Amino acid sequence: MDNLATDHWYDFRDLANLSRVILEGIDKVAPYELAYIVAPIIGFVAAFVIFVLPSQLFVGVYGERRIIGRIQSRRGPNRVGPFGLLQPVADALKLLQKEALTPKVADRTLMWAAPVFFVAPAVLLFAVIPFGPRMVFADVPAGLIFFIAVSGLPVLAAFIAGWSSNNKYSLYGAMRIVAMSVSYEVPLVLMLLCVVVFTNTMSLPGIVWFQKDVDLWLIFMQPLAFVVYFIAVSAELNRTPTDIAEAESEIVAGYLTEYSGMKWGLFYGMDIGYALAASAFAATIFLGGWSMWGLEQWVPPWVIFIAKTHLFYMVFIWTRGTLPRLRIDQLMGFAWKFLLPLAVVNLFLVSLERLWWSESDLGGGIVFVIAAINVPVSAVAVYLWARFLGYKPERVPTRPRLAREAGGYVPLEEPVIGGGK
Amino acid sequence: MEGAGVNIAFYVLSILTLVAAGGVMVSRNLLHAVLFLIVAFIGVAGFFVLLSAEFIAMAQIVIYVGAIAVLILFAIVLTPRSVRDNSETAMVGPAILLGVALATVFLFVIHDTGWMTGAGDPGLSASDLGRALLSTWVLPFEIASVLLTAALVGAIMLVRSEAEESEDVPDADA
Numbered sequence: 223m224d225n226l227a228t229d230h231w232y233d234f235r236d237l238a239n240l241s242r243v244i245l246e247g248i249d250k251v252a253p254y255e256l257a258y259i260v261a262p263i264i265g266f267v268a269a270f271v272i273f274v275l276p277s278q279l280f281v282g283v284y285g286e287r288r289i290i291g292r293i294q295s296r297r298g299p300n301r302v303g304p305f306g307l308l309q310p311v312a313d314a315l316k317l318l319q320k321e322a323l324t325p326k327v328a329d330r331t332l333m334w335a336a337p338v339f340f341v342a343p344a345v346l347l348f349a350v351i352p353f354g355p356r357m358v359f360a361d362v363p364a365g366l367i368f369f370i371a372v373s374g375l376p377v378l379a380a381f382i383a384g385w386s387s388n389n390k391y392s393l394y395g396a397m398r399i400v401a402m403s404v405s406y407e408v409p410l411v412l413m414l415l416c417v418v419v420f421t422n423t424m425s426l427p428g429i430v431w432f433q434k435d436v437d438l439w440l441i442f443m444q445p446l447a448f449v450v451y452f453i454a455v456s457a458e459l460n461r462t463p464t465d466i467a468e469a470e471s472e473i474v475a476g477y478l479t480e481y482s483g484m485k486w487g488l489f490y491g492m493d494i495g496y497a498l499a500a501s502a503f504a505a506t507i508f509l510g511g512w513s514m515w516g517l518e519q520w521v522p523p524w525v526i527f528i529a530k531t532h533l534f535y536m537v538f539i540w541t542r543g544t545l546p547r548l549r550i551d552q553l554m555g556f557a558w559k560f561l562l563p564l565a566v567v568n569l570f571l572v573s574l575e576r577l578w579w580s581e582s583d584l585g586g587g588i589v590f591v592i593a594a595i596n597v598p599v600s601a602v603a604v605y606l607w608a609r610f611l612g613y614k615p616e617r618v619p620t621r622p623r624l625a626r627e628a629g630g631y632v633p634l635e636e637p638v639i640g641g642g643k
Numbered sequence: 644m645e646g647a648g649v650n651i652a653f654y655v656l657s658i659l660t661l662v663a664a665g666g667v668m669v670s671r672n673l674l675h676a677v678l679f680l681i682v683a684f685i686g687v688a689g690f691f692v693l694l695s696a697e698f699i700a701m702a703q704i705v706i707y708v709g710a711i712a713v714l715i716l717f718a719i720v721l722t723p724r725s726v727r728d729n730s731e732t733a734m735v736g737p738a739i740l741l742g743v744a745l746a747t748v749f750l751f752v753i754h755d756t757g758w759m760t761g762a763g764d765p766g767l768s769a770s771d772l773g774r775a776l777l778s779t780w781v782l783p784f785e786i787a788s789v790l791l792t793a794a795l796v797g798a799i800m801l802v803r804s805e806a807e808e809s810e811d812v813p814d815a816d817a
Binding site for chain 2: 332362363364367368370371372374375377378381382385393397400404407424
């Protein structure tokens, strides 16, 4: 634990100092159990003030709309406050005043409970993320599994939302989100297994320390894992290239069709919360967390970490503004036919490399060799597999399937030429 | 783990799990029953955390809440009229008999097992479990994998029809 912040409470490079001093103060005057209650409150308030609130409102809601507006050649929100910065606040106030309707035929209890079940895991996810060397709220030994387990829960909440609305489109959306998340969970977990095999640990601070010790981020050692993680998590998060569960051009708004007011607002806000959590997770695992090749001695580590998280989130916004939505069968086929074989191949490769590492006497420098092998191998694997599976684009479809099965185009009667008035 | 907080957590989790398990039994709507079952699973995961077995707790949530509960939900949604008209049946007698028999077996097992009560590493971390699965229990582990693969292939064979199979073969003129 060298070259890190000191233990003084005013050392803002490590905000854990502050909470520790407060807790020690409480310990002197109050029974021991009180710390149990106070610690979560301090942690939650600190995380909320320095990370969640600014990120959610000003990067999530405002930044996302401004950037997508820029991509789509329009201005985005620019009326409320300077540069429209207060637009998220205005939106929240509007949502709070709106009536949250519940259909008469809906399952009232479940429809009320679904947003609650949707919000709770988003808060839990940030518990295991290391914001700095000592700024981790719960240092769970199996933090990576914790993240996978908890990020599977909102799918159930979305399913409950769709089923309890008692609406055809809601149920379609619910079935789609469950089917999609079951499919994309497989390559996602396989890729995280690659990371665990390589780093030999399942604790998130441990993975950051691994990357700091070898002075190389996992994105260079595991580029394929990163690509597959990015695609799979984007599908899990239900963001635009893959948001078939609420595809507004097909099934109204999917599982959110019957929701209005702040109940809908909770779903919308927590979608951003999950995207931020996934970005923070990716920044931890693939981008080295709070470490930055020695820069963390000069800049507070939590600032580096939040910057990396937002960098990753920008890529989410970028893909959302750029790519068109996929059809459901294409999306499912992509998970099972494209991502899954790549994941299995990568797992095999990584296991071999790990074995080589533990047998060889090259020391820590071997990671650079592994990176030099893995980057071209991943690029070639993705390119060749895409070429092998890819459909050749047909500019002019010669025989569409519908026409072929219906026996081609059969005119009903002789068209009237020039006679129709 | 020990301390007053753990005791409080134990009783809260017990009440949560027992109430949820009761809800599974008395709920007339099958979907509500599954959601109660999920709450009971999460309560059991909480017990594992209290026993310092974090990895098993996480695996409990991933497997039971993330996979099995979703599977049951699918089965129920695809069953017509599963959410209403679930009244008493004549099977309630045998079911109670079976439940009592199962509880008796469990009570005997719990009574006869020598539980480790002292302090020390219970050997429940992920690396301990992995080492045990790949050394002592490698044969059951491999047999389970083969069984799962066979089940997977069998399920695909069951649901595929001749018509669908011919559809996937690319046409000569396509």
